[in-house]
Amino acid sequence: MAKKGLGYYIVVRALMIIPTILILYTIVFVLLRILPGNPILAVVGTRNIPPEQLRHLEHLAGLDKPLIAQYFDYLWNVLHGNFGVTLASPMGVPVMDYIATRFPATLELAIWGFTFSVIIGLVTGMIAALKRGGKIDTTMRIYSIVAYTLFIPWLGMILQYVFGVVLGVLPTGGRIDPRINLQTITGLYVLDSILTGNLPALISSIKHLILPSLTLGIVLSGAYTRLVRNNMVDVLSMDFIRSYKARGIPGYKITWYALKNAFIPVITLMGLQFAILLGGAILTETTFSWPGMGTFIVDRIEYRDYNSIQGAIIFFAFFVAVISLVVDVIYALLDPRIKY
Amino acid sequence: MPRYLLEIKDLVVKYYALSGIVRAVDHVSLAVKPGEWISVVGESGCGKSTMAYSIARLISPPGKIVDGKIVFDGRDLLRTSPKEFRKILGREIGVVFQDPMTSLDPLRRIGDQIAEVYMTHLGMKKKEAIEKAIEVLERVGIPRDKISAYPHQMSGGQRQRVAIAIAVALRPKLLIADEPTTALDVIVQDTIMDLLQSFKKEGTSILFITHDLALAAERSDRIAVMYAGKLVEEGPAEKIVENPLHPYTQGLLKSVPDLWGPKKIESIPGYPPDLRSPPPGCRFHPRCRYAGESCRREEPVLRCFGEHCVACHRAWVK
Numbered sequence: 039m040a041k042k043g044l045g046y047y048i049v050v051r052a053l054m055i056i057p058t059i060l061i062l063y064t065i066v067f068v069l070l071r072i073l074p075g076n077p078i079l080a081v082v083g084t085r086n087i088p089p090e091q092l093r094h095l096e097h098l099a100g101l102d103k104p105l106i107a108q109y110f111d112y113l114w115n116v117l118h119g120n121f122g123v124t125l126a127s128p129m130g131v132p133v134m135d136y137i138a139t140r141f142p143a144t145l146e147l148a149i150w151g152f153t154f155s156v157i158i159g160l161v162t163g164m165i166a167a168l169k170r171g172g173k174i175d176t177t178m179r180i181y182s183i184v185a186y187t188l189f190i191p192w193l194g195m196i197l198q199y200v201f202g203v204v205l206g207v208l209p210t211g212g213r214i215d216p217r218i219n220l221q222t223i224t225g226l227y228v229l230d231s232i233l234t235g236n237l238p239a240l241i242s243s244i245k246h247l248i249l250p251s252l253t254l255g256i257v258l259s260g261a262y263t264r265l266v267r268n269n270m271v272d273v274l275s276m277d278f279i280r281s282y283k284a285r286g287i288p289g290y291k292i293t294w295y296a297l298k299n300a301f302i303p304v305i306t307l308m309g310l311q312f313a314i315l316l317g318g319a320i321l322t323e324t325t326f327s328w329p330g331m332g333t334f335i336v337d338r339i340e341y342r343d344y345n346s347i348q349g350a351i352i353f354f355a356f357f358v359a360v361i362s363l364v365v366d367v368i369y370a371l372l373d374p375r376i377k378y
Numbered sequence: 379m380p381r382y383l384l385e386i387k388d389l390v391v392k393y394y395a396l397s398g399i400v401r402a403v404d405h406v407s408l409a410v411k412p413g414e415w416i417s418v419v420g421e422s423g424c425g426k427s428t429m430a431y432s433i434a435r436l437i438s439p440p441g442k443i444v445d446g447k448i449v450f451d452g453r454d455l456l457r458t459s460p461k462e463f464r465k466i467l468g469r470e471i472g473v474v475f476q477d478p479m480t481s482l483d484p485l486r487r488i489g490d491q492i493a494e495v496y497m498t499h500l501g502m503k504k505k506e507a508i509e510k511a512i513e514v515l516e517r518v519g520i521p522r523d524k525i526s527a528y529p530h531q532m533s534g535g536q537r538q539r540v541a542i543a544i545a546v547a548l549r550p551k552l553l554i555a556d557e558p559t560t561a562l563d564v565i566v567q568d569t570i571m572d573l574l575q576s577f578k579k580e581g582t583s584i585l586f587i588t589h590d591l592a593l594a595a596e597r598s599d600r601i602a603v604m605y606a607g608k609l610v611e612e613g614p615a616e617k618i619v620e621n622p623l624h625p626y627t628q629g630l631l632k633s634v635p636d637l638w639g640p641k642k643i644e645s646i647p648g649y650p651p652d653l654r655s656p657p658p659g660c661r662f663h664p665r666c667r668y669a670g671e672s673c674r675r676e677e678p679v680l681r682c683f684g685e686h687c688v689a690c691h692r693a694w695v696k
Binding site for chain 2: 277
């Protein structure tokens with residue numbers, strides 16, 4: 039294969055985002071139309087409303103158009119950066135306004151959850167590998183399976199009960215103490231608190247973040263524990279580790295080089311996990327009443343708010359695709375053996 | 379100057395495998411003089427590599443050095459602290475391994491890997507260490523612009539040169555080479571042997587581990603032959619080749635093809651014994667055509683005729 043360089047690879051990968059999102063949008067569009075009811079009926083509920091008024095409302099929402107027209111109209115709008123307006127309760131608010139406040143909340147939760155999962159996974163996996171065959175190794179391996187199979191709301195509620203109810207040291211829901219006034223810049227509360235030098239807000243937002251991100255982090259760490267352990271065991275038995283020993287290199291340095299080698303496949307997992315992470319964030323958000331994209335989507339499904347759901351999911355998917363592209367690029371930069 | 383640079387005395391190494399205890403090295407003694415090239419020859423599993431790794435303390439569980447002494451330059455290697463031993467290994471003892479494809483860290487530039495030795499042992503700064511790395515790289519015949527190459531960008535022969543460069547970077551007194559040419563083609567093999575010999579000329583002792591008796595015979599001062607965890611014959615290279623005393627060594631020599639003579643290749647019948655339960659008496663007796671009653675009962679001890687030593691009941695002296 040001709041050497042086309044990293045730039046070429048990035049362009050190809052970026053172009054592949056387009057069909058991915060088209061397919062996803064189509065699936066979501068069809069699923070939403072299969073669901074019984076529509077946004078207007080969801081709001082109207084069991085109330086008696088004259089049929090002509092109902093038709094008028096449906097006309098306002100554009101629901102009287104043929105499905106194929108609805109499909110392409112929305113797509114056309116998205117291509118122009120317009121994610122439409124909400125169709126119900128309230129009606130007519132740009133979906134982007136919601137995403138703008140909800141997405142940073144999810145992103146912040148995801149970043150923290152991700153960090154927790156990687157740290158827990160790396161530490162447990164590394165310890166297991168260095169003590170392989172022993173009791174510690176077995177414990178870590180059991181941890182990895184248990185963590186992987188835990189149900190997020192269950193773990194979340196346990197943590198809420200222990201730290202929120204019994205010990206009373208951490209809040210069980212929300213993003214920040216509502217009495218604290220925080221000027222938002224990025225929408226990431228921890229970052230905003232630091233940027234505005236708001237210490238009470240910083241403490242409060244970190245306290246609110248700990249339980250949900252720990253829940254997410256523990257559940258996602260299981261896969262890392264296993265992968266890091268197995269890679270590390272493989273790498274430690276490789277010839278070049280023996281070569282390092284034979285050169286009189288200190289043990290801690292050898293462990294570091296081994297970890298670097300064992301880390302390469304972990305980066306791939308990180309890219310994959312990030313998608314799962316955002317999915318897990320939905321469950322975490324509903325458990326911890328976290329005002330993010332997850333609670334937003336769940337909330338909007340009740341109203342059959344087509345535009346909001348489609349918009350939120352497309353935005354989400356776009357974000358995940360970009361992250362996985364970034365991960366692949368990092369992977370290429372870290373491993374000199376990879377050529378594109 | 380001491381008579382010997384390295385003295386292995388009664389070394390016993392065992393592997394505690396699930397299926398039984400493997401006596402990989404069984405009471406082996408060997409001595410290396412300063413500036414000497416000594417080759418240890420034997421088939422796979424005879425314990426030659428285990429013996430070599432014992433010197434570098436690279437035996438890890440389930441393997442264990444059970445007994446014996448390894449004296450290097452006046453110090454008992456098996457009784458030095460790990461910290462002190464790390465100062466000896468890599469500086470006074472260099473090791474080159476069999477497979478150059480896997481013996482270098484794939485994620486680090488070779489220059490950094492060479493320079494690390496100078497930084498670790500001599501406390502050099504990075505810049506200075508890289509200068510030295512370029513020097514030693516050119517010494518092993520690799521152009522200086524390869525200094526920032528990654529291992530995967532080099533051929534097997536080049537990688538082995540890099541591995542040798544790292545092993546000899548600090549001019550060790552002893553270079554242990556564990557089948558350094560086995561993974562390479564014959565032409566490259568020869569150039570690597572030349573390279574090793576050039577370091578011998580500069581005063582480095584070489585402990586060369588190989589299964590190839592012909593290769594060993596070309597370059598060695600002395601040859602030691604191992605069979606089933608035991609040292610069976612040892613002596614000056616030309617004596618081993620011209621007048622092998624142990625039937626196993628004779629068998630090894632007969633299995634080397636001769637390009638110019640009418641000699642027929644003969645193989646040694648049978649297989650090496652299972653080291654979990656070696657045969658009683660001489661370990662070679664089930665495959666030996668001269669085996670007699672005493673060979674089945676009594677373990678032969680190493681007896682020396684001048685510089686030529688052999689462990690065989692049936693070895694006759696001309």
